């Protein structure tokens with residue numbers, strides 16, 4: 001059995017560590033590129049969500065590199081993600097790909113089935129080894145979240161233009177050469193130190209923007225056209241509404257402190273949306289309200305074209321913007337999104353926020 005899985009930002013780092021520790025062979029899909037999207041667009045129905053098209057491209061590229069088993073997370077609920085796994089399986093079978101697909105639904109729905117599927121992946125590994133590998137993978141998720149926070153904080157403040165990006169790129173190259181969780185944790189620590197010591201320009205007070213929206217689009221830089229780097233280079237400190245850590249803490253962990261904080265955040269947005277309508281629209285609304293409370297300068301919502309939950313959220317965000325006096329902009333991405341137009345919209349929004357801040361400052 002050689003396992004593969006879809007890309008989503010840095011998700012491949014803890015997943016690689018997990019399978020390395022379990023001695024299960026894996027194929028990490030090649031970094032997402034135009035070819036990945038081209039394959040997925042060819043295989044998926046035209047109106048399928050963009051993340052599903054990219055996932056399909058990942059699988060085909062991994063199968064070409066020797067993978068024969070695909071592990072993916074499942075879900076139920078009101079949006080199309082609920083039947084992604086099954087549809088992807090059918091599409092691959094129709095195309096003649098003979099692969100096994102293991103769908104991991106969140107354990108809350110059927111814990112016994114979840115454990116069964118996990119043991120299909122871990123094979124003959126003793127229970128304690130499996131638990132240790134999962135523990136190490138969750139530690140990596142915590143640590144890489146902290147590293148990402150440092151990159152986000154440093155990028156708009158760096159003295160040498162582009163230094164943060166250069167360090168991040170080096171980290172992403174080196175991590176692929178690591179074997180197992182211990183090496184990966186040591187590398188994260190090394191790069192956190194490097195990132196912490198990036199020299200800052202004196203007296204810099206960057207604009208602060210909160211990114212909200214559909215989870216895959218927020219986390220995967222290929223799909224959001226590197227929005228964090230683009231905003232960072234425009235001098236903006238980015239706050240991301242949802243991370244891999246959030247997903248894991250919400251669905252796979254018993255961390256009560258996190259769950260309490262999450263509930264408090266969701267409660268903040270309850271006046272606008274008070275239930276799950278699929279995807280992460282609930283979090284999108286709650287995060288927008290939370291960012292207004294934090295005094296951020298603006299909010300950007302990003303969604304894939306046709307994403308049903310986020311379209312609902314999009315219709316609510318202007319009300320939040322007006323009520324709480326926080327400028328907001330929505331960006332929709334699909335396979336035809338042009339980089340130049342996207343960059344122009346980001347620049348225009350950042351200009352607007354800078355001007356607004358100056359006026360508020362002058363009036364104070």
Ligand code: SF4
Nearest residue numbers: 049079081279307308
């Ligand atoms: S959240 Fe949006 S993009 Fe994701 S599966 Fe649901 S409809 Fe598609």
